Amino acid sequence: MNITIAGTGYVGLVTGVCLAELGHQVICSDIQEEKIAMLQSGRSPIYEPGVEDLLEKNVACGRLHFTTNSQYAYGNAEIIFIAVGTPEQQDGTANLAYVREVAHSIAQFMKNDVIVCTKSTVPVGTNDQISEIIHRHKPANLHAEVVANPEFLREGSAVVDFFYGDRIVIGTDCSKAAAIIEQIYLPLDIPIIKTDLKSAEMIKYAANAFLATKISFINEIAMICEKVGANIEEVTNGIGKDQRIGPYFLQAGIGYGGSCFPKDTKALVQLAGNNQHSFDLLKAVIEVNNRQASLPVSKAKEVIGSLKSKKVTLLGLSFKPNTDDVRQAASLSIIKELLKEGAIITAFDPIAMSNALQVLGNTIEYTQDIRHALLHADVAIIATEWEEIKQIPLDFFELYMKKPIVIDGRNCYSLKEIRKHRITYISIGRPIVTNDYKKSETY
Numbered sequence: 228m229n230i231t232i233a234g235t236g237y238v239g240l241v242t243g244v245c246l247a248e249l250g251h252q253v254i255c256s257d258i259q260e261e262k263i264a265m266l267q268s269g270r271s272p273i274y275e276p277g278v279e280d281l282l283e284k285n286v287a288c289g290r291l292h293f294t295t296n297s298q299y300a301y302g303n304a305e306i307i308f309i310a311v312g313t314p315e316q317q318d319g320t321a322n323l324a325y326v327r328e329v330a331h332s333i334a335q336f337m338k339n340d341v342i343v344c345t346k347s348t349v350p351v352g353t354n355d356q357i358s359e360i361i362h363r364h365k366p367a368n369l370h371a372e373v374v375a376n377p378e379f380l381r382e383g384s385a386v387v388d389f390f391y392g393d394r395i396v397i398g399t400d401c402s403k404a405a406a407i408i409e410q411i412y413l414p415l416d417i418p419i420i421k422t423d424l425k426s427a428e429m430i431k432y433a434a435n436a437f438l439a440t441k442i443s444f445i446n447e448i449a450m451i452c453e454k455v456g457a458n459i460e461e462v463t464n465g466i467g468k469d470q471r472i473g474p475y476f477l478q479a480g481i482g483y484g485g486s487c488f489p490k491d492t493k494a495l496v497q498l499a500g501n502n503q504h505s506f507d508l509l510k511a512v513i514e515v516n517n518r519q520a521s522l523p524v525s526k527a528k529e530v531i532g533s534l535k536s537k538k539v540t541l542l543g544l545s546f547k548p549n550t551d552d553v554r555q556a557a558s559l560s561i562i563k564e565l566l567k568e569g570a571i572i573t574a575f576d577p578i579a580m581s582n583a584l585q586v587l588g589n590t591i592e593y594t595q596d597i598r599h600a601l602l603h604a605d606v607a608i609i610a611t612e613w614e615e616i617k618q619i620p621l622d623f624f625e626l627y628m629k630k631p632i633v634i635d636g637r638n639c640y641s642l643k644e645i646r647k648h649r650i651t652y653i654s655i656g657r658p659i660v661t662n663d664y665k666k667s668e669t670y
C-alpha cells in the first residue's frame with residue numbers, strides 16, 4: 228500500500244517506521260523543515276528505543292521517505308494517517324487547528340480515492356468534521372473515507388507497543404474502508420475492534436482517563452498510608468493480586484505527566500461539560516495529580532525548613548523513564564516551585580537534558596555526572612525512576628551530599644536497603660526512614 232503519515236512526531240514516526248517494516252511504501256510528512264532534514268540524514272529527532280534501527284533499515288531498502296512537500300505526500304497516497312498534535316488550549320479543550328489544516332491539504336492535493344485514518348487523539352465528533360472539510364474542498368470525482376484509528380502506544384516502548392499492542396480500534400460505518408485498514412494490521416495478530424466513529428474516538432479518551440484515575444486513586448491511598456503508618460507497596464501487592472483489579476498502573480508517586488494524560492483528562496472534562504455533564508470524578512483525578520507534583524517541595528521544606536539558597540539535586544527530568552520527552556513532566560513543576568523558594572538546582576537526566584534546556588534555559592544547572600549533581604547538596608529529589616537513578620550506589624548520597632536527605636517521588640529504593648545507610652529517606656506512601664544525616668567525614 229502507498230501510505231502517507233501526516234505529522235512526524237512520536238506517533239507519526241513510530242507508525243511510519245513500523246508500517247514500512249511491514250512492507251508498505253511510506254511517506255512521513257511534516258511542516259518542520261529541520262525535523263525532516265534530520266530524518267532524511269538518518270537521524271531520529273526523538274529518543275525512542277528501536278526507532279533508529281527501523282529507520283535506517285527501511286530507508287536503506289527504499290520503503291521509507293520523508294518530506295515537507297504536501298503535494299508529494301498526499302498526491303499518490305492510498306491511505307493517509309493523521310498523526311499531528313492536538314495540544315491543550317487554555318480552557319482545556321483540544322486544539323484541532325493542525326488536524327483541520329491537514330484535512331484541507333489532503334483535499335487540495337489528493338489525486339485518487341483515499342482512506343484518511345485519524346491516529347491523533349481527537350474529541351468525539353472531530354472525524355465527522357475532518358470528513359466534512361475534505362468533502363467540501365476535494366475534487367468532485369474523488370472519494371475520501373474517514374476512519375478513526377486511535378493510537379495507544381506508550382513513549383519509551385512505542386515500537387514494542389505497535390507490534391504487540393493489546394488491541395487495535397477501527398472506527399467507521401464503511402465496511403469497505405474498515406476491511407482495508409484491517410488488512411494493514413492483520414499481520415500483527417492483535418485483536419481488532421471494529422466500531423463506529425464516535426465510539427472509537429471515545430474509547431481513546433476513556434482509556435486514558437481510566438488509567439489516570441487508577442494513578443490518582445493509588446496516590447490517594449498512598450497519602451492515607453503515610454498518615455496511618457501503612458506501606459503502599461504492601462497495599463498494591465495485596466490489591467493487585469485480585470484479578471478484577473490487576474497489578475498495573477498502581478505505582479504511587481508524584482503523579483502522571485507526559486503529552487497525553489494531562490491534556491486528555493482535561494479535554495474529556497471539557498467534552499463532558501460541553502454536553503451538559505459535569506465529570507466530577509475526573510476533575511478530582513486531575514486535582515489529586517496536581518497535588519502529587521507539589522509533594523516533594525513541601526516534604527523538603529518540612530525536613531530542612533526554608534529552601535532559600537539551599538542546593539537541591541533533581542534526579543530525572545523526563546516525564547517517565549526511557550524517553551527524552553519532558554512535556555508536562557512532574558520535574559518541571561517541582562523546579563518551578565523550587566525556584567520560587569530560592570533554591571539552587573542541579574539536575575541529572577540520562578537523556579532528557581537537552582529538551583529540558585529548551586524549556587528551562589539556564590535557570591538550573593545540568594550535569595551528566597551524578598556525583599557532581601549530589602556534591603554538597605542539602606536535599607536530593609527523585610522525579611523519574613530511570614534505571615541509572617535506581618542503580619545509584621546508596622553510599623553516594625552519604626558521601627557527596629552535605630546532608631543525605633533523599634525525597635524519592637518514585638519509590639526507587641527498597642526500605643530495607645536504605646536502612647543500611649545513614650540516609651534520611653522520604654518516599655511516597657511508605658514509612659519515613661530517619662537516620663542520622665550528619666555529614667560523613669569521608670569525602
Ligand SMILES: NC(=O)c1ccc[n+]([C@@H]2O[C@H](COP(=O)([O-])OP(=O)(O)OC[C@H]3O[C@@H](n4cnc5c(N)ncnc54)[C@H](O)[C@@H]3O)[C@@H](O)[C@H]2O)c1
Binds near residue numbers: 262312328346381
Ligand atoms: N505521544 C504519544 O505517546 C501519543 C500516544 C498516542 C496518541 N497520541 C496522540 O497522537 C497525536 C500526536 O502526538 P505526538 O506526541 O506524536 O505529537 P508531536 O507534537 O510529537 O508531533 C506532531 C507533529 O505534527 C507536525 N505537524 C503539525 N501540523 C502539521 C501539518 N499540517 N502537516 C504535517 N505535520 C504537521 C508537527 O510539526 C509535529 O512534528 C496527538 O493527538 C496525541 O494526543 C500521542
Ligand SMILES: O=c1ccn([C@@H]2O[C@H](COP(=O)(O)OP(=O)(O)O[C@H]3O[C@H](CO)[C@@H](O)[C@H](O)[C@H]3O)[C@@H](O)[C@H]2O)c(=O)[nH]1
Binds near residue numbers: 378438475483488546
Ligand atoms: O502506575 C503508574 C503508571 C504511570 N504513571 C505515570 O503516568 C504517566 C504516563 O505513563 P505511561 O502511560 O506509561 O506513558 P505515556 O507514554 O504517556 O502513555 C499513555 O498515554 C498515551 C497517549 O495517549 C497512550 O497511548 C498510552 O496508552 C498511555 O499509557 C507517567 O508520568 C508515569 O510516570 C504513574 O505515576 N504510575
